[in-house]
Amino acid sequence: MQNKQEILEKLTGIQSSRKSYYTELTYLVEEMKKKNRQLAVINQLTQLSINASWPETSIYIASQLTQILPFARFVLTLTKGGHLSSYLASQEDGQWQCHTHTSVVPEFVEQPTHPLKGFLKDMLEAMFPDYHALSVPLHSQRNQAFGYLTLLQKAEQSADSDSQDAELFSLIASHVGVSVENILLFQDVSEKIKIEAQLVQSAKMAAIGEMAAGIAHELNSPLTAILGNSQLLLREMKATPTAPLMNDIYQCGVRCKKIIQNLLTFSRQEEYVFSTISIDEVVEDALGLIGYQLSVSGLTVTKHLTQPPLQFHGSRHQIEQIVINLLLNARDALAGRENPCIELRSFLLEDEAHAYVGLSVYDNGEGITGEQLPQIFQPFYSTKERTKGTGLGLSVSLGIAEAHGGKLMVESEENEYSQFTLLLPLLREEARNGEKTDTDRG
Numbered sequence: 001m002q003n004k005q006e007i008l009e010k011l012t013g014i015q016s017s018r019k020s021y022y023t024e025l026t027y028l029v030e031e032m033k034k035k036n037r038q039l040a041v042i043n044q045l046t047q048l049s050i051n052a053s054w055p056e057t058s059i060y061i062a063s064q065l066t067q068i069l070p071f072a073r074f075v076l077t078l079t080k081g082g083h084l085s086s087y088l089a090s091q092e093d094g095q096w097q098c099h100t101h102t103s104v105v106p107e108f109v110e111q112p113t114h115p116l117k118g119f120l121k122d123m124l125e126a127m128f129p130d131y132h133a134l135s136v137p138l139h140s141q142r143n144q145a146f147g148y149l150t151l152l153q154k155a156e157q158s159a160d161s162d163s164q165d166a167e168l169f170s171l172i173a174s175h176v177g178v179s180v181e182n183i184l185l186f187q188d189v190s191e192k193i194k195i196e197a198q199l200v201q202s203a204k205m206a207a208i209g210e211m212a213a214g215i216a217h218e219l220n221s222p223l224t225a226i227l228g229n230s231q232l233l234l235r236e237m238k239a240t241p242t243a244p245l246m247n248d249i250y251q252c253g254v255r256c257k258k259i260i261q262n263l264l265t266f267s268r269q270e271e272y273v274f275s276t277i278s279i280d281e282v283v284e285d286a287l288g289l290i291g292y293q294l295s296v297s298g299l300t301v302t303k304h305l306t307q308p309p310l311q312f313h314g315s316r317h318q319i320e321q322i323v324i325n326l327l328l329n330a331r332d333a334l335a336g337r338e339n340p341c342i343e344l345r346s347f348l349l350e351d352e353a354h355a356y357v358g359l360s361v362y363d364n365g366e367g368i369t370g371e372q373l374p375q376i377f378q379p380f381y382s383t384k385e386r387t388k389g390t391g392l393g394l395s396v397s398l399g400i401a402e403a404h405g406g407k408l409m410v411e412s413e414e415n416e417y418s419q420f421t422l423l424l425p426l427l428r429e430e431a432r433n434g435e436k437t438d439t440d441r442g
Contacts, residue, residue: 038068042172048179050186051374054078055098057183058087061149061176063096069165071151072131076180077120078147079105084120101127120148128152136170138177147180149173197395216260223260227253258288276427277316278309279346279357285316286323294342297331304345310357312424314404319424322397322408326361326420329394333365333418340364349423356406356423363419368412376410 041064048057054076062074073090086101103123105116117135124133131152138147151169230250237243283303287294294301327342334340343362348355368376377398394408401408406424 034068038168041065041068042175045172045176046179048176048183050183051190052183054085054087055089055100057180058089059096059098062089065151065172066091069151069169071134071153073128073152075124075133075150075152076147077135077150078180078184079116079145084123086124116145117148120150124150124152130154134166134169136173138173138180140177140181146184147177149176194395194399197399219256219260223253223257227257259292274313274315276311276313277319278311279319279359279424280305280309282316282319282323283344283346283359286320286327289320290324290327294327294331297334298340299331299334300341301327302341302343304343306346306348310346310348311427312357312404313427314424315400318400319404319422322400322422323359323361325394325397326422329420330361330363330365330418333363333367335365337365348426355426355428357426358421358423360419360421362417364417367414367416367418368410369414373410373412377408 044064045061048060052060058074058076061076065071065074073088075086075088077084077086079085082105084103084105086103087098088101089096089098091097105119117137121133121135124135125131131154133150133152135148135150137145138149140146149169149172227250230246230253234243234246234250237246283305287301291301330342334342341364343360345360345362347358347360349358350356377394398408401422401424404424406422409421409423410418411421412418
């Protein structure tokens with residue numbers, strides 16, 4: 001009887017149908033899982049951070065794509081004004097790294113026989129001879145290509161990929177294009193806001209400078225009489241008991257005169273010319289202007305300055321403005337704190353490609369929260385009360401630092417400390433000698 005049942009199953013193909021059904025069902029389940037992974041990745045790619053840098057954006061896209069597409073390196077390329085900026089992301093020792101490459105687009109590119117996509121493919125394959133480049137364009141809402149996504153695949157990865165992967169990559173590019181365009185729009189608006197903030201601050205500083213110049217000139221006349229008369233009286237008093245008192249009057253007058261001279265210098269517009277200066281000079285000038293304000297606030301300022309002084313090429317009073325902003329921010333952060341202190345430290349920072357003059361301003365004040373930290377350099381953003389800050393100081397300071405080819409960075413722990421670090425390109429000895437030679441020739 002059992003043999004008859006087996007014969008019937010073989011003749012009717014029931015067993016064969018079951019196997020085919022389960023095989024097909026398993027395939028459909030795997031395909032659904034694959035589609036779900038793809039949709040999840042596409043959803044993640046639409047959530048690109050609008051204020052992320054381009055290397056961060058490239059790494060984020062690459063880390064998501066690696067879940068659904070085979071590739072060895074990923075490249076985000078943006079086009080602007082005849083230039084290509086490529087951000088190459090790859091994994092090194094399990095960590096994502098990004099390298100930036102810029103190039104100029106030749107004039108013959110974008111002709112029918114030399115499209116930009118082909119130029120990009122040839123350029124990347126020349127940089128990575130063992131890889132095949134698969135590129136898809138990023139289109140704006142006006143259907144204009146403003147960039148490309150590229151997968152660099154090894155030979156075996158290229159053989160494994162199929163037309164479905166290419167279609168999926170094009171679909172991903174259509175979604176990523178919207179997010180990348182939003183980042184570009186955000187950067188454009190941010191740049192305009194930053195320029196407006198700098199104009200507002202420039203107008204404010206010009207008004208303060210004009211007012212300071214007026215006050216300084218008004219004070220100079222009576223101060224000249226005070227200094228002259230006190231000197232005459234000192235000659236007559238000589239060793240009398242009241243001579244030390246008159247000497248104090250004279251010394252205080254000299255100090256006031258120095259402060260007035262600093263105010264006059266600070267108010268001069270021609271001082272925004274670049275020259276060779278040391279960071280120590282800038283620190284001393286800044287303390288000469290606001291050192292008294294800090295001391296009457298009960299603050300101790302400690303200086304640790306390098307010897308010999310480090311020099312850079314820049315605008316003395318623009319950099320002085322940064323130092324003053326940082327010192328006043330430190331003063332405000334220390335209000336009501338026990339044992340308040342401010343530390344100024346200059347140092348040399350070198351890596352393989354650059355050398356910087358560094359100045360750090362440290363305070364043991366209230367610090368900055370983790371939520372506020374990424375926003376403090378944005379124009380009009382302030383952690384202070386409305387009556388105490390405009391939110392322009394750090395934004396303008398960052399702009400000045402970048403205009404000098406430098407950086408302005410911050411480290412902080414809430415209720416612990418804040419440390420702002422200014423880095424400016426070091427003026428090396430040979431550059432200073434060259435500058436002197438040119439001056440001598442002139």
